[in-house]
Amino acid sequence: MPQAARGSRRTLGVTIAAHFAQVSVMSPRTASCSCGQLQIEVQGEPLRVSVCHCLACQKRTGSVFGEQARFDSSGFKVTGASTEYIRVGDEGTKFTFRFCPKCGATVYYTAEGRDGVVAVPVGAFADPNFPSPTVSVYERRRHSWLQIPVEFEHVP
Ligand SMILES: [Zn+2]
Ligand SMILES: [Zn+2]
Numbered sequence: 001m002p003q004a005a006r007g008s009r010r011t012l013g014v015t016i017a018a019h020f021a022q023v024s025v026m027s028p029r030t031a032s033c034s035c036g037q038l039q040i041e042v043q044g045e046p047l048r049v050s051v052c053h054c055l056a057c058q059k060r061t062g063s064v065f066g067e068q069a070r071f072d073s074s075g076f077k078v079t080g081a082s083t084e085y086i087r088v089g090d091e092g093t094k095f096t097f098r099f100c101p102k103c104g105a106t107v108y109y110t111a112e113g114r115d116g117v118v119a120v121p122v123g124a125f126a127d128p129n130f131p132s133p134t135v136s137v138y139e140r141r142r143h144s145w146l147q148i149p150v151e152f153e154h155v156p
Helices: 002-026 053-060
Strands: 029-031 039-044 048-052 068-073 077-078 085-090 094-099 106-111 117-121 135-137
Touching: 029 106, 039 106, 039 117, 053 068
Parallel strands: 048 135
Antiparallel strands: 029 039, 039 077, 048 068, 068 117, 085 094, 094 106, 106 117
């Protein structure tokens, strides 16, 4: 019996270790609006994290630039009610923004023709350890005091 007991403890230890390893790699992230009513859960690591200095992002966020992360849209889950706002970008792409009808914060958006992707404003994760952006777009609208790291991809 003592042999069997030791054996089962070892098995349990291995199972727990494997479980934690899986959680740390596949852990979903949750973003939410200011009041918490609207939430999105996304799976996996972001496909692309960028900052955008365009005037539409400035208007939408109330900040002087937007930061957003694209995720594979398979397996994303939304909780709560949202209102849609559709904006056509400069290149004719139709973006559908979903925001909380109660507090007004945008929690996610999609772009027509990019079916496999969902974009989430990075601030909605409220996570200072979120992966850094690597791309900076619409730099011609960048506020002059704002320094973007040289190693980023810069799009005028
Ligand atoms: Zn809200
Ligand atoms: Zn923008």
